[in-house]
Amino acid sequence: MFWANFLHFYQPPTQKPAWVNKITAEAYRPIVRGLKKRPGTKVTLNVSGILLELLDACGNEDVIKDLRELFEAGQIELTGSAKFHPLLPFLPKDEVVRQIKLNEETLRKYFGDSWQPRGFFPPEMGFDKAVGEIAKELGYQWVIVDELSFPADRRPIDYSRLYTVSGLSDFHIYFRERKMSWVILSGQIGTGKLLTQSLGNRLNKKEYLLTAMDGETFGHHRPGLEQLLFEIYENGEIENVLISDLPKYFSEVQSVEPVPATWALMEKDLEQKKPFSRWRDPDNAIHEMQWELTNLAVESIRGVDKNLPGYNEARDSLDRALHSDQYWWASARPWWSMEIIERGAKELSDTVVKIPGISREKKDRAMDLYRSIIFTAFDWQRSGIIDDFARQEDEDIRQRTDQGLPMLPKDEIEKMIKKLEEEMAAVSKKEEFERAAQIRDRIAELRRYEADVAKSNFSNEGDREFDLHN
Structure with a gap:
C-alpha cells in the first residue's frame, strides 16, 4: 500500500509578524527539519506564495532554505495554487489566472x-470544473480536491485506480480521504502501528491512501x-510517495x-x-x-488605464484583499472573528x-x-445570533467526526502524554511559558479523552473492531 500525504502551509497577507514567527517556530520549522532528518520521507506540499514572502520578511530564511533543499532532493514536491488564497469558483477567469501566475512567479x-x-x-479545495479547466490550460497535470467532489452516484471511491476529469484529457483529479485525514490531524491515530491497524484489509491490497491536512495543525x-x-x-508497512x-x-x-x-463541506450542504x-x-x-463589495472592487478596476498614477497600488491592494479568510470568519459555522471581518471589508473598500x-x-x-x-x-454578536449558529454547527461537526471513529488504546494515550510532558518540561526550561501552557492544555485534552475511553470500557483486547475503512 502507498501513502500520498499532502500538507498545506498558508498565512493570510494581513498576518502579523509575531504570529508568522510563532507559527513558524511551532509548526513549519519542526516539520521541515523533521523531513530533513528522514530522507526517505516524501510529502506533497503547498506553500502559498504569500507565506513565502512573509517567511522571508519576518527573518525565517532558514525555513525557505530547507524547503529548497528538500525540493532539490526530490523529497517534496510543491504544488501550484493562487498566491493570496482566494476562493476561485467565485472569481472571473482573468482574476483566477492572475492569482495563479502571481503564485508561480513567487x-x-x-x-x-x-x-x-x-x-x-485550489485554496480551501474550493473546486468546480471551471477551476480544473483553467489549471489544465496553464499546464497543470492534476488537481487535489475533497472526496465530496466525487459524484455521489458513483461512490465509494476506488483507491486502486486513478481518475481524470471528464472532458479534460489526461488531467488527473485526486480525492483526499476525509476520515483518515481527520483521525490523523485530530490525534486519534498517533503512531504508525495504529495507522496500519485502522487500515484493516486495505493494507494488503494494492491501493493508495491519500490524506490532506493543514500543516499548521502539526x-x-x-x-x-x-x-x-x-x-x-x-512506519515501515506503508510506502509514502508523492502524489505526482x-x-x-x-x-x-x-x-x-x-x-x-470544498474540504470544509458537509453532506447537508450538498443536500x-x-x-x-x-x-x-x-x-x-x-x-x-x-461578495457585493468584492465584485464591486473587481469590476471597478477593469478597463482602468494601467498607466494612471495609483493604478499599481490599487491593483496590488485588490490582489491581497481577495483572500478567503474574511468570508470564512463571517460564516459563524462555528468560526467567527469581528477583527478579520472588519479588516477584510476595510481592505476591499480601501x-x-x-x-x-x-x-x-x-x-x-x-x-x-x-x-x-x-x-x-x-x-449579530450582541443579539446572540452568533452563539446560536455556533452551537448548532458544533453539534453537527461533533456528530460527523465522532461517528465511526476508533478510540485510542490506553497505552497509546499514555505514550502521547509522556512525550508531551517531556516537551513541556523542555520548553519550560527555556522559559517559553506560553508554549508550555499550550502543551499543558493538549495534555488535559488527552486526559479527558482517556477518561472517555475508560467509560466506554475500551481496551487493547476489547471487542470493538479497530477499522476505519467500513
Missing part, C-alpha cells in the same frame, strides 16, 4: 526555474502532533464528472445545494454584502477608493457596504 523566485507546474491546489494548533506525524511516517508519482504504480484510470465542493456555504451562503446577509478615476457613486457604495458589514456583525 515559487520560481524562491525555488528557481526547476519548479514547473504539475499539481494544483505543532501550532495541536502541540506535539508534529512528532506523531513523523512516527506515522516511520501515483501514476507510476496505478495504471487503471477512469473518467468522472466532479461536483463543486441543500450550498457547496461553498462557509464562504458564500445565500442565507448569510454578511456574506452577501462581502481598494475601491484607491482606484484612479473611480466615480463618487462607487466610492460611496463601497463605504456603505463596509459600514453595513460592520453594523450587521456587531448586531
Whole structure:
C-alpha cells in the first residue's frame, strides 16, 4: 500500500509578524527539519506564495532554505495554487489566472526555474470544473480536491485506480480521504502501528491512501502532533510517495464528472445545494454584502488605464484583499472573528477608493457596504445570533467526526502524554511559558479523552473492531 500525504502551509497577507514567527517556530520549522532528518520521507506540499514572502520578511530564511533543499532532493514536491488564497469558483477567469501566475512567479523566485507546474491546489479545495479547466490550460497535470467532489452516484471511491476529469484529457483529479485525514490531524491515530491497524484489509491490497491536512495543525494548533506525524511516517508497512508519482504504480484510470465542493463541506450542504456555504451562503446577509463589495472592487478596476498614477497600488491592494479568510470568519459555522471581518471589508473598500478615476457613486457604495458589514456583525454578536449558529454547527461537526471513529488504546494515550510532558518540561526550561501552557492544555485534552475511553470500557483486547475503512 502507498501513502500520498499532502500538507498545506498558508498565512493570510494581513498576518502579523509575531504570529508568522510563532507559527513558524511551532509548526513549519519542526516539520521541515523533521523531513530533513528522514530522507526517505516524501510529502506533497503547498506553500502559498504569500507565506513565502512573509517567511522571508519576518527573518525565517532558514525555513525557505530547507524547503529548497528538500525540493532539490526530490523529497517534496510543491504544488501550484493562487498566491493570496482566494476562493476561485467565485472569481472571473482573468482574476483566477492572475492569482495563479502571481503564485508561480513567487515559487520560481524562491525555488528557481526547476519548479514547473504539475499539481494544483485550489485554496480551501474550493473546486468546480471551471477551476480544473483553467489549471489544465496553464499546464497543470492534476488537481487535489475533497472526496465530496466525487459524484455521489458513483461512490465509494476506488483507491486502486486513478481518475481524470471528464472532458479534460489526461488531467488527473485526486480525492483526499476525509476520515483518515481527520483521525490523523485530530490525534486519534498517533503512531504508525495504529495507522496500519485502522487500515484493516486495505493494507494488503494494492491501493493508495491519500490524506490532506493543514500543516499548521502539526505543532501550532495541536502541540506535539508534529512528532506523531513523523512516527506515522516511520512506519515501515506503508510506502509514502508523492502524489505526482501515483501514476507510476496505478495504471487503471477512469473518467468522472466532479461536483463543486470544498474540504470544509458537509453532506447537508450538498443536500441543500450550498457547496461553498462557509464562504458564500445565500442565507448569510454578511456574506452577501462581502461578495457585493468584492465584485464591486473587481469590476471597478477593469478597463482602468494601467498607466494612471495609483493604478499599481490599487491593483496590488485588490490582489491581497481577495483572500478567503474574511468570508470564512463571517460564516459563524462555528468560526467567527469581528477583527478579520472588519479588516477584510476595510481592505476591499480601501481598494475601491484607491482606484484612479473611480466615480463618487462607487466610492460611496463601497463605504456603505463596509459600514453595513460592520453594523450587521456587531448586531449579530450582541443579539446572540452568533452563539446560536455556533452551537448548532458544533453539534453537527461533533456528530460527523465522532461517528465511526476508533478510540485510542490506553497505552497509546499514555505514550502521547509522556512525550508531551517531556516537551513541556523542555520548553519550560527555556522559559517559553506560553508554549508550555499550550502543551499543558493538549495534555488535559488527552486526559479527558482517556477518561472517555475508560467509560466506554475500551481496551487493547476489547471487542470493538479497530477499522476505519467500513
